[in-house]
Amino acid sequence: MALMDAQNTRIEALLQKTKQQQYKLDKQSLQIKSLQSKVNLLIPFHLKDNKTQSPKWRINLKKSFSHANQSQNASMESAQTQRLPVDCQQLFLEGERSSGLFQIQPPGAQPFKVHCDMTAEGAWTVIQRRVDGSVDFDQLWEAYKNGFGDLNGDFWLGLEKIYSIVQNRRYNLLIELEDWEGEKQLIQFLFSLGEENTAYTLSLLGPVSGELENAVGDFRQLPFSTRDQDHDLKADTNCAKHLSGGWWFSSCGHANLNGKYFRSIPRQRHERKQGIFWKTWKGRLDQSYFLWSTDAGLMSSLSPCTEARKRTSELHLEPIATALRCLECLGAQNALDAPWGKRPILPLQPKSSDWDILA
Structure with a gap:
């Protein structure tokens, strides 16, 4: 039974991490679509005013967006790799x-x-x-x-x-x-x-x-x-x-x-x-x-959701990521008040304050 509980906990953790990754991918996809829409709006005006100019500007524009995106991703990855946990x-x-x-x-x-x-x-x-x-x-x-x-x-x-x-x-x-x-x-x-x-x-x-x-x-x-x-x-x-x-x-x-x-x-x-x-x-x-x-x-000694809010704030994560972390940690409420090997796993009703991050 203990092994099954541990496996279920790991599965839940993986599901939560998958949800977070999917959210990030969806958000990036929306950002890309938004940039593409802006580019499409600019193209007709640019062609009208620059009919005699070389189409190289399109290549340069795409390179600029690509370079900016790569730089942003690199800086985020660098920050993540440099930041170590506090405990x-x-x-x-x-x-x-x-x-x-x-x-x-x-x-x-x-x-x-x-x-x-x-x-x-x-x-x-x-x-x-x-x-x-x-x-x-x-x-x-x-x-x-x-x-x-x-x-x-x-x-x-x-x-x-x-x-x-x-x-x-x-x-x-x-x-x-x-x-x-x-x-x-x-x-x-x-x-x-x-x-x-x-x-x-x-x-x-x-x-x-x-x-x-x-x-x-x-x-x-x-x-x-x-x-x-x-x-x-x-x-x-x-x-x-x-x-x-x-x-x-x-x-x-x-x-x-x-x-x-x-x-x-x-x-x-x-x-x-x-x-x-x-x-x-x-x-x-x-x-x-x-x-x-x-x-x-x-x-x-912080409650799991308070801890989740504090940790995700330190990591500069979005509110939805904080919410997911909070949901993941709600089951750990009793862990803060029980010692090694003797922590009961009990059904937990979240406090109203625990849901403030969703507002």
């Missing part, structure tokens, strides 16, 4: 359905690669992943700022890149955790991130959803800390040095998804403190609390 959700809205590595370019930033997790209803821009312990996360500030690891495996995208993505619109942060027994838990919340001069302060802005209880902070502002830049809220302790890895620490004991990746349970208590943990789920020092994998990703 994975834009790729989804443009029809991409395969997870993997893609190049994006948030406004004001240089292009960089990200891992996009595509689902049937939306796309997440992955900012952190721990799956096999192949990368040492006990890094200094510059590494956490710029990013490190392998985008196909364990990695940290980089605080500056994360900030460049989220600074221009609101985003949901999704965290998915899995223990060594294969049990998964998720949490999602609306958040904002400050720039470097605020130590990339994390602020929770909206209600928390998901099975996990919040272990980041009770809607407080938490600066990011590493062992060489201590910004945590515990005055007498450097939490990053004490626990290992960089994180938005409050008082050291609630969560650290960038701690050491243990393949077996350490015997010493002080070593166990340095592992990956989420206190509200598995406790703090119990032997069962160690996590096997973590994922953290971003998705715009």
Whole structure:
């Protein structure tokens, strides 16, 4: 059933793209016919006033129209090839359905690669992943700022890149955790991130959803800390040095998804403190609390139609194209409020505001 739903979604996406292409072709055909009509109107007058002149003017006129049309098409194609998506959700809205590595370019930033997790209803821009312990996360500030690891495996995208993505619109942060027994838990919340001069302060802005209880902070502002830049809220302790890895620490004991990746349970208590943990789920020092994998990703918190209007405006598309994108995205409404693999596909009645683009 899931496979059929996915196939139906792909078919719907292809149909919508076909409609858009047909609309563009029809519009170009009308423009060509209009130009031909103007040329036909000019020919009799030109012949009447220039009976003795060479008919080369016809060839020159046709060449002019052809050259103008080619130049316009070339400039449009050039603009399209140069414009990169701002995040994975834009790729989804443009029809991409395969997870993997893609190049994006948030406004004001240089292009960089990200891992996009595509689902049937939306796309997440992955900012952190721990799956096999192949990368040492006990890094200094510059590494956490710029990013490190392998985008196909364990990695940290980089605080500056994360900030460049989220600074221009609101985003949901999704965290998915899995223990060594294969049990998964998720949490999602609306958040904002400050720039470097605020130590990339994390602020929770909206209600928390998901099975996990919040272990980041009770809607407080938490600066990011590493062992060489201590910004945590515990005055007498450097939490990053004490626990290992960089994180938005409050008082050291609630969560650290960038701690050491243990393949077996350490015997010493002080070593166990340095592992990956989420206190509200598995406790703090119990032997069962160690996590096997973590994922953290971003998705715009705008409604699908609002997102479609914004994206198509940025791409300078016609209103009908915006409408088609909106219709394509209406089924993704629930995706913005549900995590990976658990998004229900429900019948959706569009809001009246969603149809404003058709007016």
